[in-house]
Amino acid sequence: MSATLPASGTRTARAAGAVHPGYRTLWRWHFYAGLFVMPFLIVLAITGTIYCFQPQIEPLLYPHRLVVTPADSPRLPADTLLDKARTALPPEAKPIRAHIEASPARSAEFVFALANGRKESVYVNPYSGDVLGTLDVDSRFMQVDRMLHRKLLLGKPGELLMELAACWTLVMIGTGIALWWPRVATDGKRTSLRSALWPRFSTKGRPWWKSLHSVIGIWLAVGALAFVVSGLPWTGSWGKQFKALATRVNVGAPRGAWGGGLPLKSTLPGASSQTDHAEHAGHDMSSMPGMVMDDLPLPNVPWAVGAVKVPQSPDTAAQENTRFTLDQVVALMRDSGVASGYDVALPATPSAVYTVSYFPADPQKERTVYIDQYSGKVLKDIHYADYGAVSQVISYGTSLHMGRYFGLANQIVCTVISLGLAALAVTGFVMWWLRRPSRTVGAPSRERAAPPMRAWKIGLALLAVIFPLMGATILAVLLLDWLAFGRSRNLSSS
Structure with missing residues (x-):
């Protein structure tokens, strides 16, 4: 799944052209998709991995609030603990949520709405009733990490950007698989499956990075696709509309929920x-x-x-x-x-x-x-x-997606996929840096006679229909590409 930014070289251009018709077109779209999603993938990978380990991380961050020493005495009634929590905040604070946790080593948690609009969590020792401390709900580390993951802490604009990044990752995955697919080389010998699935450690420089990039991409393709698809229903624009639609046609929410x-x-x-x-x-x-x-x-x-x-x-x-x-x-x-x-x-x-x-x-x-x-x-x-x-x-x-279903093993699988996606972004950038062209963006050159590529066009059209926001950006990319580079001008060779 190479998001490479090619450099000049007619010999390489002839080799790429000999691969199969449409190769350059796919490469060009892969380049644009990778160029856009690269920074977002890194953010998603880091924040997603952190959030995946929330159960292990939070007690380490706030041990004096979340963790208590189990006692032989019974836990105090929940209403008594709530009354104790009220004493830690101004009288006008209103209780809005209680977290019920039966673990003997965890504190009781209550959330209050303050007069200034903030929400404050209060932690109480369930055995003694002592208030252990408070935390601002929105400033809590995991909440900040979650909002970075979902909207870059930028509100609605950030939410839309992350949704677009997820949609364009689908394009990057699809074109990456097509570019990787074992093909007939210029000497007539088909690329071996082993070399397609394992890095070529005998090579050096950019070829080695390209081999590493493509192998990581193909091994992660299925998991990355599952990650994107499972995350899209939670997005604030498309996900919200899809949820409402699924509910109305009775395939989403329970019957009678409306x-x-x-x-x-x-x-x-x-x-x-x-x-x-x-x-x-x-x-x-x-x-x-x-x-x-x-x-x-x-x-x-x-x-x-x-x-x-x-x-x-x-x-x-x-x-x-x-x-x-x-x-x-x-x-x-x-x-x-x-x-x-x-x-x-x-x-x-x-x-x-x-x-x-x-x-x-x-x-x-x-x-x-x-x-x-x-x-x-x-x-x-x-x-x-x-x-x-x-x-x-x-x-x-x-x-x-959240690494919850089958415990630690699920968390490890999610971490491998997340950090693997970050590695794709890094290796793609390194390949561009090693062969970066001068005074150009470095997009792969167009094919002189582009094939019909009906399947590819149908796929893009379907994505545009299913994800209207992405459809608008597809049109924008086509328009900007045509205005900036013209119909036949080659920016660089591959």
């Missing part, structure tokens, strides 16, 4: 069901209509339920009544088979619900539960089996 059945809101004692409305769990939703599960203050929400609409709040206030406690929620979830490792969005307004999100390593155990905050009645309990076919596949892809 309405019908029991209301996804707490029933106020004495209130009429006809006049009941709902409210975003933990937030005043009166001025924020149309919110979905992805907008809840939860760190992880299964892809299948991300587009499920969140109930809105009523305009009228209600009298305070006896509420279902956090301890009762924990007991209810434990009785239903979920004892640890989930998050609860806390109801902060009269008609809000408890929203439980369980996002374990095994997709088939995923759960999303809505609980009436007064009666404790389960309004809806969404399991993996309720997902549409598309969401079931994406759930497995997500777990594998």
Whole structure:
């Protein structure tokens, strides 16, 4: 999968032309794709590898907050721990989330929304009730790493750039495979499969780098393709639209997630069901209509339920009544088979619900539960089996992509693929540097008589239709290439 930037040399040009018709065209597109995605691949590789090892890294970064010494005494009730956590922040801070963890060596964690808009995590010793410390949610190392991975810390523009980089990586992979495919050399002898799959250590200089680059690329091709495809559904533009579409045609979110059945809101004692409305769990939703599960203050929400609409709040206030406690929620979830490792969005307004999100390593155990905050009645309990076919596949892809599904081995596989992609970027740059042309970009020269290449054109057209944002950039590349270099001008030879 060579993203080389060729230099001059008519002899090499004749050799490349003898390979097969369309070789230069594929090479040119591979060059443009590699030129664009190269820096993004390095960022994605580093941040992705770090995030993959979050379970091991975070306790090392924040040992005095996250880690406690197990004690013989029983853990304090969850509501008691929540009250202890309140004392660490100003009175106006509102609790919006609780992380339920049964591990004897982990602290209790609660997240509060502050008056200035920030979110603060408070950590409490579950045995003594001592506050261990706080962390700004958005400044937490893994959150910064995650936002770098998803949007380069640039908001929506960065999110779109990363989505484009993923799409163009598909082009880079496809053209790379086509360029690598064992072919007939100029002397009539077919390239051996061994030399195509193993670096040529007998060579030196640029040929050695090219051999290394192509071998790394072909070994990683399948894994890299799986990485890209499994990551695209989580992108903020195409992924969001695809999720909404999958939900509407009933292949994404569970049946009934968009309405019908029991209301996804707490029933106020004495209130009429006809006049009941709902409210975003933990937030005043009166001025924020149309919110979905992805907008809840939860760190992880299964892809299948991300587009499920969140109930809105009523305009009228209600009298305070006896509420279902956090301890009762924990007991209810434990009785239903979920004892640890989930998050609860806390109801902060009269008609809000408890929203439980369980996002374990095994997709088939995923759960999303809505609980009436007064009666404790389960309004809806969404399991993996309720997902549409598309969401079931994406759930497995997500777990594998994040290195969660089969433990440490999965993390190692993800690391090899991620760092391998970074190596492709580095080796591609080195090849260009060794044979860089003067005063030109170094794109491979055009073919004098380009073949039809119908399959290639159909493939590009399909990508443009499936990913409209990428389609726009394909047109932009074609236009800029034509304007800058003309129809027949050769920038350099290969």
